[in-house]
Amino acid sequence: MAALTPYTYIQCPCSDSSTLGRSSGPNSPTGSEGDEDDRTFDPRAPRSNYSLYPLEYLLYCEDCHQIRCPRCVSEEIVTYYCPNCLFEVPSSTIKSEGNRCTRSCFQCPICIGPLAVTSVETKPDPGLLAATDNTAAPHSGPYALTCSYCNWSSTEVGIKFDKPNSIHAQLAKLRNGGTTRLTAKERKERRKDPSYRSQAAATTGSEGGAGPGKEEKLDLETQFANLKSFYQRQLADPNSADTGLASLSDLGFSSPTSLSRIMSIYTGGSLQDKKAKSRVGAMREALESDEGLQIADLDESAAIDKLQTDGHDGTASTAQLLDQIPNLGEAHLHGRSRFLSELRPIPYLLRAKRSKRCPVCRHIISKPEAKIQTTRFRIRLVAGSYIPSLAIRPLSLSSASSTSSSGASVPGALLEPLKPTHFLLTFRNPIFDTIKVTLGAPAKTPGRFPSKVTVLCPEFEIDANTDVWDEALKDSGERERERERERRARRGGFEESTTTSSSNNHNNNNNNNAQNQLEVGKIWERGRNWVSIVVEVVPPSLKLGDSTGDGGGVLREDEDVLEIPMFVRVEWESEGGGDEVAVAARDTSGGSKEAREKRELAYWCVLGLGRIRRS
Amino acid sequence: MSSKRHSILPPVSQSGPKPPVHFSSSITIADSALLIGTNLIVIHSESVIHPRAKLDSLAGRITVGRRCIVHERATLGAVGTSGKITEAAVTLGDYVTVEVGASIEAGETVIGEGTVVGVGARVGAGAVVGKHCTLTPHTEIAAGEVVPDFTVVYSNGMRRTDKRGVAELKNKGQARQIDVLRRMIPSNPAKFA
Numbered sequence: 001m002a003a004l005t006p007y008t009y010i011q012c013p014c015s016d017s018s019t020l021g022r023s024s025g026p027n028s029p030t031g032s033e034g035d036e037d038d039r040t041f042d043p044r045a046p047r048s049n050y051s052l053y054p055l056e057y058l059l060y061c062e063d064c065h066q067i068r069c070p071r072c073v074s075e076e077i078v079t080y081y082c083p084n085c086l087f088e089v090p091s092s093t094i095k096s097e098g099n100r101c102t103r104s105c106f107q108c109p110i111c112i113g114p115l116a117v118t119s120v121e122t123k124p125d126p127g128l129l130a131a132t133d134n135t136a137a138p139h140s141g142p143y144a145l146t147c148s149y150c151n152w153s154s155t156e157v158g159i160k161f162d163k164p165n166s167i168h169a170q171l172a173k174l175r176n177g178g179t180t181r182l183t184a185k186e187r188k189e190r191r192k193d194p195s196y197r198s199q200a201a202a203t204t205g206s207e208g209g210a211g212p213g214k215e216e217k218l219d220l221e222t223q224f225a226n227l228k229s230f231y232q233r234q235l236a237d238p239n240s241a242d243t244g245l246a247s248l249s250d251l252g253f254s255s256p257t258s259l260s261r262i263m264s265i266y267t268g269g270s271l272q273d274k275k276a277k278s279r280v281g282a283m284r285e286a287l288e289s290d291e292g293l294q295i296a297d298l299d300e301s302a303a304i305d306k307l308q309t310d311g312h313d314g315t316a317s318t319a320q321l322l323d324q325i326p327n328l329g330e331a332h333l334h335g336r337s338r339f340l341s342e343l344r345p346i347p348y349l350l351r352a353k354r355s356k357r358c359p360v361c362r363h364i365i366s367k368p369e370a371k372i373q374t375t376r377f378r379i380r381l382v383a384g385s386y387i388p389s390l391a392i393r394p395l396s397l398s399s400a401s402s403t404s405s406s407g408a409s410v411p412g413a414l415l416e417p418l419k420p421t422h423f424l425l426t427f428r429n430p431i432f433d434t435i436k437v438t439l440g441a442p443a444k445t446p447g448r449f450p451s452k453v454t455v456l457c458p459e460f461e462i463d464a465n466t467d468v469w470d471e472a473l474k475d476s477g478e479r480e481r482e483r484e485r486e487r488r489a490r491r492g493g494f495e496e497s498t499t500t501s502s503s504n505n506h507n508n509n510n511n512n513n514a515q516n517q518l519e520v521g522k523i524w525e526r527g528r529n530w531v532s533i534v535v536e537v538v539p540p541s542l543k544l545g546d547s548t549g550d551g552g553g554v555l556r557e558d559e560d561v562l563e564i565p566m567f568v569r570v571e572w573e574s575e576g577g578g579d580e581v582a583v584a585a586r587d588t589s590g591g592s593k594e595a596r597e598k599r600e601l602a603y604w605c606v607l608g609l610g611r612i613r614r615s
Numbered sequence: 616m617s618s619k620r621h622s623i624l625p626p627v628s629q630s631g632p633k634p635p636v637h638f639s640s641s642i643t644i645a646d647s648a649l650l651i652g653t654n655l656i657v658i659h660s661e662s663v664i665h666p667r668a669k670l671d672s673l674a675g676r677i678t679v680g681r682r683c684i685v686h687e688r689a690t691l692g693a694v695g696t697s698g699k700i701t702e703a704a705v706t707l708g709d710y711v712t713v714e715v716g717a718s719i720e721a722g723e724t725v726i727g728e729g730t731v732v733g734v735g736a737r738v739g740a741g742a743v744v745g746k747h748c749t750l751t752p753h754t755e756i757a758a759g760e761v762v763p764d765f766t767v768v769y770s771n772g773m774r775r776t777d778k779r780g781v782a783e784l785k786n787k788g789q790a791r792q793i794d795v796l797r798r799m800i801p802s803n804p805a806k807f808a
Contacts, residue, residue, distance in 0.1 A: 111751075111769060146779075150767050151749050153779045313774055340775060 004561060004611050006392035006423070009052035010383075011041060011604040012069030041565045041604040042446040052606055055390075058383035059365045061358040065599055067383055068365060073356040081372040084114060084348045088372055100325065100347035104167040106145055109320060109343035113149035117164045120144045120155060145345050154345055168347055175219075176342055218294050220326075227292030234284065306339060316340050355379075388427045388437065388462065388570060392607055395422040395534060414613040415562060417541035422518070423609055428530040429462040433572045436461050437531075440567035449612075452538040453564050456520050465529040537562065539612045555614070562609045569602040634672045638804045643796060646803040652677075652692065654704070656807075663796045665689075668713075674721035675704030680728070682710050682789055684796065689713040689732075692721040699740070708746065710786050717750075720758070727764065729782050729789075747782045 042048060050071070059068040080089045084105035093102070106115040120142045142160040145167065146153045154160070157176045161167055173180055218226065286293040306314070315338055323346050356366040367379040394413075415421055429435050439458040444450035518534060525532040539562055542555060573596045634652045638644070642658050645666035650656055652672030658664065662683040670677050670685075671692040685691065691713065692704045704721035708728035713719065717732045722740030729747040732738060736750045739758030744750070746764040753770040756762060767775045 110773075110775060150751055150769060150775065151777050151779065152767075152775070153781075156778050317773075 004608065006394070006610060007608040008055065008390045008392060009043075009606045009608070010055055010058060010067065010387075011048070011051050011606070012053060012058065012067050012072060013603055014051075014067075014069060014072035040442045040446055041567070041606075043563045043565050043606040044447050044559075048606075055384050055387070056382070059356065060381050060383040060386040061361065061363060061365050062381055062386075063361045063363050064358055065601060066358075066360075067387065067601075067603060068356075068358060072359055073365065074359045075354045075356055078353040078355050078368060079370055079372060080350045080352050082348050083351050086372045089350055094350070099350050100168075101350060102168045102347070104165060105348040106167065106171075106345035107323075107348060108147035108150060108152050109323065109346055110152050110340060111147060111150045112323065112346070113147045115145040115147050115152075115154075115345055117143050117161070117167060118146045119164075120160055157342060157344060159344070171345065171347075176344065218289055218292070223292050223294050225292075226290060227286060230286050230291040303338065310339065310341075314339050314341065316343055385430045387601060387603075388429050388435065388568075390568075390605065390607070391426040391428070392609065393424045393426065394610075395424040413610070415537075415539045415610045417539050417612055420536055420538050421609075423535045423537065423607075424524060424532050425535055425607070426530055426532045427462055429465050430529075431572065431574075432464050432466065433574050434461055434464045435570050435572040438569040438571070439533075440569070441535075441564055445562070445564055447559070449540040449542055449559065451540050451562055451564070454536040455533065455566075456518065456536060457523055457533040460523050460531050460533065462531045463526075463529055468528075535564070535607075537564070537609060542612055542614050560612045560614060562612055564607045564609065566605055566607055567602065568605055569600060571598065571600045573598050633807065636807050638808070642804060643793075643800050643802040644804050644807065645800050646806060648807075650807050659683075659709075661790075661793055663793055663800065665796075665800065669693075671721070672704060674699065675701040675723075677704055678706045680707050680709040680711060682786070682793055683707050684712045684789070684793065686713060686715045686717070688716045690718040693718045694721055710789050712789065714752075722758075729785060747777065747785070749777065 043052065051069070053069050057070060059073065060066070061068050077091075080091060080094055080099075081087060082089065082101035082103065082105050084101060085103055087101075087103060089101070104117060107113065108115055142162065143164045144154045144160050159171065159174050159176065161170045161174075163170065320340075320343060321338075324343060325346065353368045353370070353372070355364055355368065357364050364379050365381045366377060368375075368377050427437055437460055439455050441453050441455050441458075443454075444452060518536075523531055524534050542560055575596055632653070634650055635655050636650065637655060637657045639658060639660040639662075641660045642662050642664070644658070644664040645668075647666040648664045649667065649669040650672075651669070652674075654672040654674075654676045656670055656672050656677045656679075658679045659681040661681055662679050662685070664670070664679075664685045665687045667687050668685045669688070669690045670679075671690065671694065674692060674694050677692050679685065679691070685707075691707070699722050701721070701723050703723060705719050706725045707713070708726060708730070710729045711726050712731045713726075714732060714734045714736070716735045717737070719726065719732065719738045720740040720742075724738060724741060725743045726732065726738065727744055727746035727748065730744050730750070731748070732744075732750045733752040733754060735752055736754045736756075738744060738750070738756045739760065741759040742756045742762070743760075744756060744762045745766060748762055748765065749767045750756065751767065751769050754768045755770075756768065762768065763776075765777045767777050769775070
């Protein structure tokens with residue numbers, strides 16, 4: 001089984017209000033819904049998955065003094081850019097051109113690797129020519145997009161480019177197979193050309209034989225344009241409007257038809273009804289390709305033949321098809337690309353840099369640099385610099401008596417059921433004020449297998465996060481002395497009997513003779529801006545079957561993970577709105593100023609301690 | 616600053632007896648390439664063996680064709696699960712590139728002309744890879760499998776036929792790369808003779 005490193009997730013308070021509204025499903029105990037304050041946060045509840053975040057994911061609003069998670073910030077887009085060429089795309093271009101890079105950035109349609117523009121033309125043999133000649137004319141002839149990962153090349157779909165730049169514009173005009181796509185204007189001009197007419201008739205006649213061979217193959221864009229102009233003509237035409245309007249009910253957007261509709265309303269309902277009936281079917285549908293008619297090509301024998309030769313490997317997967325962008329130059333819905341050999345290069349999707357705002361006070365809590373090349377942030381209020389971080393470490397009290405190696409001494413080891421295990425929680429204070437931390441944890445964790453939890457020291461103070469050098473310079477200060485005294489007191493009279501040495505050798509050497517320090521209400525260890533406390537856990541035995549209660553006799557996924565919900569309340573005094581450096585300076589000089597403000601922050605967090613051994 | 620790069624790894628231990636070799640005079644083989652085994656190792660003209668490439672002829676003869684490149688930490692003739700001893704363990708055709716960390720197991724394994732075996736790829740014993748194939752990084756070819764010519768094998772098992780028809784071009788590119796490599800890698804075939 002995969003080892004589990006201890007973790008801490010913090011519940012963003014934003015999810016509280018949502019759970020207030022309704023009961024959180026069948027998992028919530030029925031009696032506790034009334035009093036929200038008494039309810040223990042259940043890390044296994046289905047909702048909890050969506051509100052727990054590691055500390056690194058969280059932001060902090062300085063004005064509301066509240067944690068903000070990715071769910072409860074409002075985002076604004078700063079810039080759009082292409083992840084491949086790192087060019088900024090103005091938002092006006094996005095409105096007109098879409099959210100794809102319109103330069104020469106493409107992805108391989110098969111393996112999504114980046115495509116490079118290379119010359120198709122075989123270069124002259126380097127052995128025959130001097131090197132200078134090669135550099136003189138490095139690239140010539142047609143170009144193709146090639147994937148260096150899987151050797152796909154756009155020549156496979158018959159696409160070659162004349163120029164090595166502005167590939168996007170060139171590709172838009174090219175159909176698979178290399179035939180150029182005509183714009184509507186060109187098409188119109190071409191149709192007038194008699195020589196083209198005869199030629200087109202000849203080709204369609206030869207391949208299609210009899211029947212409606214006259215129809216030209218329309219691509220999606222032209223078909224839509226033709227249909228649109230045809231229907232607009234129909235509606236605008238006063239003669240057809242007189243008859244054709246009713247079938248379109250209230251959709252008269254050309255003025256003569258609207259007028260006639262209003263007139264018919266005022267002239268009397270019965271007459272209008274009768275008229276309407278006679279009008280149905282009077283509006284003509286498109287009859288030829290000029291008007292946008294496209295006969296469905298139901299002959300799929302070519303595709304079937306291809307499938308027989310290429311097999312399943314030759315077809316495009318769903319993911320590949322989804323990556324394809326709708327190509328307006330495409331022939332028609334019938335014969336849409338289903339084979340690998342028809343996939344086109346994918347222009348890179350643009351990305352966006354976003355700034356984040358607090359949804360309550362609208363203050364910006366995260367703002368990246370607008371320049372795309374830099375990854376820095378102008379403003380980034382990460383929660384880690386405002387709320388204490390929490391590190392979990394298994395604590396082995398392996399003195400000579402308990403040699404049976406309580407499994408948790410190695411990080412990630414399985415926890416023995418029904419055996420008290422100790423964990424060291426280290427709170428580190430990031431702010432420049434002394435904070436007072438109060439912890440609350442349920443005596444038994446929620447769930448089918450409740451573990452017994454005892455927080456040995458649920459209330460303590462952590463010193464301010466002063467400058468590292470401050471500490472070094474006046475290390476022999478009063479506080480240190482006081483701490484030393486405290487340490488002595490903790491050891492009590494056991495100083496002389498220190499024969500056993502603890503296995504966990506911390507950087508501070510004050511935790512030898514660990515057995516004697518496990519006292520309720522005492523801090524295990526403290527440093528400049530951190531405090532370690534001990535939590536004792538008795539994991540349950542994962543015996544199943546005897547209780548055929550909820551869920552049956554199967555151990556559910558991750559039910560063997562020992563998770564402790566813990567309510568953390570942090571209190572500190574800070575200057576209202578003042579900057580922290582000044583606060584820190586004052587704090588060291590004593591403290592009680594009149595302008596100080598009491599603040600508190602409270603949240604649930606979940607400590608994942610490890611997996612319990614299955615019996 | 617010295618221009619020479621020093622490896623932080625300990626020197627390669629050339630343990631066991633030297634295998635009999637048959638080198639063309641125009642090959643480039645690094646001093647720290649690892650040639651072990653008991654059977655013949657044949658390297659044809661203009662091929663390049665990078666430092667720390669491992670050619671193991673314990674399970675049979677190793678043949679490297681013309682203008683091949685065997686990169687660092689690539690293994691030819693890895694004794695795989697079968698452990699059979701055959702006459703020809705691994706045969707590389709001409710213009711084959713075996714990239715960094717790729718492993719070709721022994722046992723009548725054949726890599727066709729112009730094929731690129733990608734980074735960290737593994738070719739099982741007895742597999743026959745066709746000509747001008749591309750095995751993308753970390754692909755695995757099962758033992759005994761036959762890969763047709765011009766196949767691109769993706770690491771997720773997908774396959775595709777390469778229809779570019781640029782084999783000639785690729786071979787020329789390979790020749791030029793070998794020209795460069797020859798200047799970069801100090802050759803010492805005498806060590807293995």
